[in-house]
Structures are given as structure tokens and as C-alpha cells.
Amino acid sequence: MTRVVIVGGGPGGYEAALVASQLGGQVTLIDTDGLGGSAVLTDCVPSKTLIATAEVMTEVRESAELGLRFGAAETGQADAVVSIDLGAVNARVLALAKKQSEDICERIQRENVDLVIGRGRLAGPDTVVAETAAGERTFDADMVLIATGASPRQLPTAKPDGERILTWTQLYDLTELPERLIVVGSGVTGAEFASAYDALGCDVVLISSRERVLPGEDADAAQVLEDVFSRRGMTVLSMSRAASVVRDGDSVVVTLADGRVVTGSHCLMAVGSIPNTADMGLAESGVAVDQAGFVTIDRVSRTSARGVYAAGDCTGVLPLASVAAMQGRIAMWHTLGDAVAPLDLMTVSSNVFTAPEIATVGVTQTQVDSGEVIARSVTLPLRGNPRAKMQGSRDGFVKLFCRSVTGIVVGGVVVAPRASELIYPVAMAVEQRLTVDQVSQSFTVYPSLTGSIAEAARRLHGTRSIAG
Structure with a gap:
């Protein structure tokens, strides 16, 4: 033994x-x-449980076009009758x-x-x-x-105190929603918590040292998310590096490398591990x-x-x-x-649990654009999907990559509600080296969001005869 x-x-x-x-x-x-x-x-388990509550709030707040009314009839404001008990959530x-x-x-x-x-x-x-x-x-x-x-990871100039300056492991001790949460770091962790607390009704400032949020993700997907953040009222400070974070009584002061100062009630440090x-x-x-x-x-x-x-x-x-x-x-x-x-x-699927979610597998747009991988792609905006229209979802898309000659699916990106579930058929196609024709010939439910995956595959039909 x-x-x-x-x-x-x-x-x-x-x-x-x-x-x-x-x-x-x-x-x-x-x-x-x-x-x-x-x-x-x-x-994973705590953050995605918190995000599950945030998803419900997002659906409530954006349900006006579905004919639902909350609060005063003339305003339709969800906040009038829906509130968050953060202590109960945590x-x-x-x-x-x-x-x-x-x-x-x-x-x-x-x-x-x-x-x-x-x-x-x-x-x-x-x-x-x-x-x-x-x-x-x-x-x-x-x-x-x-x-x-x-x-x-902890920075020497931004030491967490567990009360106002926090790591993501310390957020679950909060019993009241922060008045203004400053999130330092726009990678997956920072973006997920910024999205969640914004949905819960918190004023959120996201500080990103890069040109865009989620610098490691598909650029088109990251742009969709950043546009959604801005539309929902979140403040995103791009190309801004936090030099220090200090507590000042019941507030935190974040000093940026260029001298600008951002104040809030709490600060989440999401600067890696x-x-x-x-x-x-x-x-x-x-x-x-x-x-x-x-x-x-x-x-x-x-x-x-x-x-x-x-x-x-x-x-x-x-x-x-x-x-x-x-x-x-x-x-x-x-x-x-x-x-x-x-x-x-190359067969690992991953997901960013923001609203909307971003799921990816296989070849990336960066690899294709650089010539590292010879592949063709098609992108279908979510707003054209009938099920998405019914649900009031308009932010997102489905993108598929396939080999130029063989038509074998080598990657994909899904930006949509529950993208973490929708990426699975794409991951199966990548793992099993299915062609776009094989994917497109599988039945999908009508109407469904997966219909966009089949449609994207259909639009790539014939690429096997086209040189890279």
C-alpha cells in the first residue's frame, strides 16, 4: 500500500x-x-453566495421594462421597497x-x-x-x-485592519452596507466584488492601474462590463495606481500615485495573492x-x-x-x-461572476490577433437573441473561434447572465475537437441563450475551405 x-x-x-x-x-x-x-x-463559496444575492437585486432593479413596478407607481424605484440586510446576507x-x-x-x-x-x-x-x-x-x-x-497580497502602504481597510476574506464580517466602497484592483476579484456591492446599492469606486478593467480577459468582454459599470453609476478610475491607503476615523483615504485623493467609508484591497x-x-x-x-x-x-x-x-x-x-x-x-x-x-473554462458574467475557454482574441493562432471568429450580440429580449438582457455576446481550414472549434467567449452555465457546450466542443458544423447541427431549445452558440457555429460554416 x-x-x-x-x-x-x-x-x-x-x-x-x-x-x-x-x-x-x-x-x-x-x-x-x-x-x-x-x-x-x-x-469561491462565500463570494459567489454574496453574488447570488446581488444578482437578484440586479434583476429587480432592471425589471421595469418587463412591466414590474416597485415602490411609488410613478417612479418604479425598487429601492423604495427592497433593501439589503448585509448582516443577514453575510x-x-x-x-x-x-x-x-x-x-x-x-x-x-x-x-x-x-x-x-x-x-x-x-x-x-x-x-x-x-x-x-x-x-x-x-x-x-x-x-x-x-x-x-x-x-x-498585502501592500506595506495599505495594511488591512479588518474594519475599514479589508481583504476579500474580511468582507464577510461587515454587518452594514458600506456608504462608499473603494475597490483597489480591477482583476477578477476586484471586478466581482465591485459588481456585487454596486448591485447591493453601495456607491462603488473601482481603481484600476490598467487601461481597462479585467486586463487578463477578452478585451471586447471587458469593454461590455466597463460600459455596464458606468451605466449603473459606478466610478471607474483607469490608469490609476493606489500609492497608499490609510484610515481616518470612520473613513479611508486612498492616495493615488499622481497625487489625487479618493475618500470612502471602506476600502477593499484586491491586489493579487x-x-x-x-x-x-x-x-x-x-x-x-x-x-x-x-x-x-x-x-x-x-x-x-x-x-x-x-x-x-x-x-x-x-x-x-x-x-x-x-x-x-x-x-x-x-x-x-x-x-x-x-x-x-487550453481546455480549461473559467468565469468572472460579474453582472453580466464573462466565461471563456480555449484560444483568446489576443492569440488570434497576434498571429500565434490562425483562426477565424464570429461575434453575435446578445441583444439579437430572442430569449435575451424576453428577459430584458441586452448586454453581452457570444464569440466562437475555429480553425480556418478544418473548422474545429478552438475557443469561445460568452458574456451574458449565467455565462458560467452557457460556456459548457463550448468547452465540450473544444475538448472533443468538434467542428462548427457538428456544433451547429445539434438541436437547441427555442428560445434559449444557447441558440446563439449554435447560430455562431452556423455562421462559421464553410471556413474549412478558406485559407488562414
């Missing part, structure tokens, strides 16, 4: 533990903060996160995984030491998986890390030390729970001799 020791109970760790147990391994899982890790306790958020963590714990224990509460570190490539409440415990291992995740790899004995055990501290791995999750693998945000590959889980599974399949395919990032 192979002795498997996993350090970290997030998606990379607990999914790996389940696979290892299934394949007959003797599995020990060492965890500190609670099973599910940040994905369940402070990140209580539900934390309760759901706790329950999800408990469910994972029960599943782990049912699968005969030895759960150890403590902080793990390497004492060599085949030895793990856990610092527990009862003292140190040492575990010999045939295989070790490092899945310790990452934590919010750092890996939880310090003081773990990695270098001493032969595990290579990069300059930022992320563990270096190959496509089957192996590190530079024999028998040591790594998965999740501590690797810096893609900070997605789905990727972490797959990295963990791949590590176990590989080390325990099961069938395994290396991680293929």
Missing part, C-alpha cells in the same frame, strides 16, 4: 485524497484552517461555507482518509512533520502532495519555487523533488478551484499508476 501524505485541504488536497483512497493508497491529509480551504471558506454566506466544509470533512472520513489538524512542513522529500495541538507528529511518505493555497509556501522546508527538500514563492511543477503536477507533487494556487498555474482539483487528481493518478492525461490549460 502506498503511503500518501497531503498538506492542505483545499480542492487540490481533498480531491487528491479521495482519488488516492479510491486507488488503494494509505492517505493522510494534514489541514490547518478547515477542509475546502480558501475556495470554500473565504473565496450570516448566510458564512453558514453555507461552514456547511460545505463539514460536508467535505464527512466525505473524507467516509473514504478512510486520516485527517490531521495541524500545520504541515517537509523534513525531506519522503517525510512530513505536522505541528498539532498535541505536539509534533511525523509521517513517512512514498508520495507527498503540497496543496497549501495562497493568501491575499501570494503562495502559502514560506517556512515549509521546500528548498531544503529539493522542491524548487520561483521568485514569487510559487512551486514549480510540470503538467502532471511533479515538483523538482522525487515523489513530491504540488497542486492548486501554491503552484501559480491558474487560480481556479477546478484547476486545483484536477492537478490534485492528476498527481494521484500519475503516482499510483492509473491512466492519466497531462493538464491541458
Whole structure:
């Protein structure tokens, strides 16, 4: 029986533990903060639960064209009768996160995984030491998986205090809606929370150091979102870098690099993450890390030390729970001799949970424009979709990329309500190397938003005879 020791109970760790147990391994899982890790306790589950409430508020506020009236008949203002109890919202958020963590714990224990509460570190490539409440415990291992995740990056000039200057892990302690929330950082985390708090009725200022929000996403999609933000009254400060954030009584003062000052009641720092790899004995055990501290791995999750693998945000590959889980599974399949395919990032679908959502998979517009990938594309605005018209949705589009000669679908972008659900057929097409003709010949429900995916595929018919 192979002795498997996993350090970290997030998606990379607990999914790996389940696979290892299934394949007959003797599995020990060492965890500190609670099973599910940040994905369940402070990140994905809490934030998307908050966003679910925000989505309802967005639908209520934008329902006038559907014939619904809230508040005074002459104004139709939803705020007159709909309000947010942020304390109740966050209580539900934390309760759901706790329950999800408990469910994972029960599943782990049912699968005969030895759960150890403590902080793990390497004492060599085949030895793990856990610092527990009862003292140190040492575990010999045939295989070790490092899945310790990452934590919010903190700037020396903008130290969070947990009350007015906050990381995204501290937002759920708020019991009242901020009067004015300043969000520093316009990546996925910053954009999602800015969108959510704007929908909840908060005055939001989004500070972006780049030319546009979501600089890592499809430019057309990011422009749609920025236009929506502006239409809804959010203040977006582009090309603006925060130099410092200080608290002034019940206010915060954000000083920009060019000397401008922005004041608000609260500030959310969303400026990236750092890996939880310090003081773990990695270098001493032969595990290579990069300059930022992320563990270096190959496509089957192996590190530079024999028998040591790594998965999740501590690797810096893609900070997605789905990727972490797959990295963990791949590590176990590989080390325990099961069938395994290396991680293929071109088949990974991702989603930004703003309103509207932005979902992507495969080839990007940047790759096509630069000539890195020879492909053709078509973009269909959402406002032309009959179901979108019925629902009052007009912001967004469906974009498909296909190979110029073969017509094989190689990527796509969906900007729409519930884009996270709509990207799945595109991801299936990319994974299975379907052609646009195969996609277009599948039946879709009428009316439906998925109809735009089929229509986009139909419009790309014939590209197999056109040179790139």
C-alpha cells in the first residue's frame, strides 16, 4: 500500500485524497484552517453566495421594462421597497461555507482518509512533520502532495485592519452596507466584488492601474462590463495606481500615485495573492519555487523533488478551484499508476461572476490577433437573441473561434447572465475537437441563450475551405 501524505485541504488536497483512497493508497491529509480551504471558506463559496444575492437585486432593479413596478407607481424605484440586510446576507454566506466544509470533512472520513489538524512542513522529500495541538507528529511518505493555497497580497502602504481597510476574506464580517466602497484592483476579484456591492446599492469606486478593467480577459468582454459599470453609476478610475491607503476615523483615504485623493467609508484591497509556501522546508527538500514563492511543477503536477507533487494556487498555474482539483487528481493518478492525461490549460473554462458574467475557454482574441493562432471568429450580440429580449438582457455576446481550414472549434467567449452555465457546450466542443458544423447541427431549445452558440457555429460554416 502506498503511503500518501497531503498538506492542505483545499480542492487540490481533498480531491487528491479521495482519488488516492479510491486507488488503494494509505492517505493522510494534514489541514490547518478547515477542509475546502480558501475556495470554500473565504473565496469561491462565500463570494459567489454574496453574488447570488446581488444578482437578484440586479434583476429587480432592471425589471421595469418587463412591466414590474416597485415602490411609488410613478417612479418604479425598487429601492423604495427592497433593501439589503448585509448582516443577514453575510450570516448566510458564512453558514453555507461552514456547511460545505463539514460536508467535505464527512466525505473524507467516509473514504478512510486520516485527517490531521495541524500545520504541515517537509523534513525531506519522503517525510512530513505536522505541528498539532498535541505536539509534533511525523509521517513517512512514498508520495507527498503540497496543496497549501495562497493568501491575499498585502501592500506595506495599505495594511488591512479588518474594519475599514479589508481583504476579500474580511468582507464577510461587515454587518452594514458600506456608504462608499473603494475597490483597489480591477482583476477578477476586484471586478466581482465591485459588481456585487454596486448591485447591493453601495456607491462603488473601482481603481484600476490598467487601461481597462479585467486586463487578463477578452478585451471586447471587458469593454461590455466597463460600459455596464458606468451605466449603473459606478466610478471607474483607469490608469490609476493606489500609492497608499490609510484610515481616518470612520473613513479611508486612498492616495493615488499622481497625487489625487479618493475618500470612502471602506476600502477593499484586491491586489493579487501570494503562495502559502514560506517556512515549509521546500528548498531544503529539493522542491524548487520561483521568485514569487510559487512551486514549480510540470503538467502532471511533479515538483523538482522525487515523489513530491504540488497542486492548486501554491503552484501559480491558474487560480481556479477546478484547476486545483484536477492537478490534485492528476498527481494521484500519475503516482499510483492509473491512466492519466497531462493538464491541458487550453481546455480549461473559467468565469468572472460579474453582472453580466464573462466565461471563456480555449484560444483568446489576443492569440488570434497576434498571429500565434490562425483562426477565424464570429461575434453575435446578445441583444439579437430572442430569449435575451424576453428577459430584458441586452448586454453581452457570444464569440466562437475555429480553425480556418478544418473548422474545429478552438475557443469561445460568452458574456451574458449565467455565462458560467452557457460556456459548457463550448468547452465540450473544444475538448472533443468538434467542428462548427457538428456544433451547429445539434438541436437547441427555442428560445434559449444557447441558440446563439449554435447560430455562431452556423455562421462559421464553410471556413474549412478558406485559407488562414
